[in-house]
Amino acid sequence: KAGVTQTPRYLIKTRGQQVTLSCSPISGHRSVSWYQQTPGQGLQFLFEYFSETQRNKGNFPGRFSGRQFSNSRSEMNVSTLELGDSALYLCASSLGQGYHEQYFGPGTRLTVT
Amino acid sequence: LAKTTQPISMDSYEGQEVNITCSHNNIATNDYITWYQQFPSQGPRFIIQGYKTKVTNEVASLFIPADRKSSTLSLPRVSLSDTAVYYCLVGDPDSGSARQLTFGSGTQLTVLP
Numbered sequence: 140k141a142g143v144t145q146t147p148r149y150l151i152k153t154r155g156q157q158v159t160l161s162c163s164p165i166s167g168h169r170s171v172s173w174y175q176q177t178p179g180q181g182l183q184f185l186f187e188y189f190s191e192t193q194r195n196k197g198n199f200p201g202r203f204s205g206r207q208f209s210n211s212r213s214e215m216n217v218s219t220l221e222l223g224d225s226a227l228y229l230c231a232s233s234l235g236q237g238y239h240e241q242y243f244g245p246g247t248r249l250t251v252t
Numbered sequence: 253l254a255k256t257t258q259p260i261s262m263d264s265y266e267g268q269e270v271n272i273t274c275s276h277n278n279i280a281t282n283d284y285i286t287w288y289q290q291f292p293s294q295g296p297r298f299i300i301q302g303y304k305t306k307v308t309n310e311v312a313s314l315f316i317p318a319d320r321k322s323s324t325l326s327l328p329r330v331s332l333s334d335t336a337v338y339y340c341l342v343g344d345p346d347s348g349s350a351r352q353l354t355f356g357s358g359t360q361l362t363v364l365p
Contacts, residue, residue: 181355181356182296227293229295229296230295231295240298240301241298242298243294243295243296243297244295245293245294245295246293246295248293
């Protein structure tokens with residue numbers, strides 16, 4: 140069974156631009172969560188989607204948004220990029236609601252210059 | 253989610269058993285304990301999850317005392333490839349309002365030859 144895939148793997152953007160990251164969960168998984176990882180802040184929860192509905196949201200500004208499609212694939216968007224948005228963005232999927240066992244993708248490394 | 257405390261780093265030698273302890277004094281009745289492993293520039297990988305006593309899988313064992321205020325991840329006969337950061341998480345995986353994962357700073361395990 141294929142794992143969680145994220146595209147693109149690497150991205151370089153300029154301040155003020157916007158970016159869209161994509162995540163394809165493991166087949167059959169309906170929950171997708173997004174995390175931001177930086178050396179200073181560690182792993183921080185962004186939001187979780189289940190059955191196309193946002194179930195939880197972390198403490199991030201409104202510039203960070205996401206959505207989930209009917210096939211469980213998810214996208215997250217960051218508008219008006221800031222230098223501090225440079226991070227590894229991780230997507231994780233699980234079979235149902237809850238986090239008994241989450242499977243993480245390899246992440247998208249975003250660099251904002 | 254319950255706050256967790258882990259050692260920042262640990263060193264071990266190949267072939268030894270490694271025990272990483274996590275303290276979670278304010279664990280709640282419905283909370284589970286979950287451990288993840290993360291290599292540089294990769295997403296975390298689920299290792300094991302437990303509620304009480306002992307859980308064992310092909311990778312590790314998880315020991316949880318009766319008061320559940322701490323837990324110990326045991327890695328048998330570690331190899332160089334076990335060098336990674338290990339995260340302990342505590343929370344109710346079925347809670348609709350707390351499904352986000354809050355990772356602590358983790359424990360950097362370094363396995364030496």
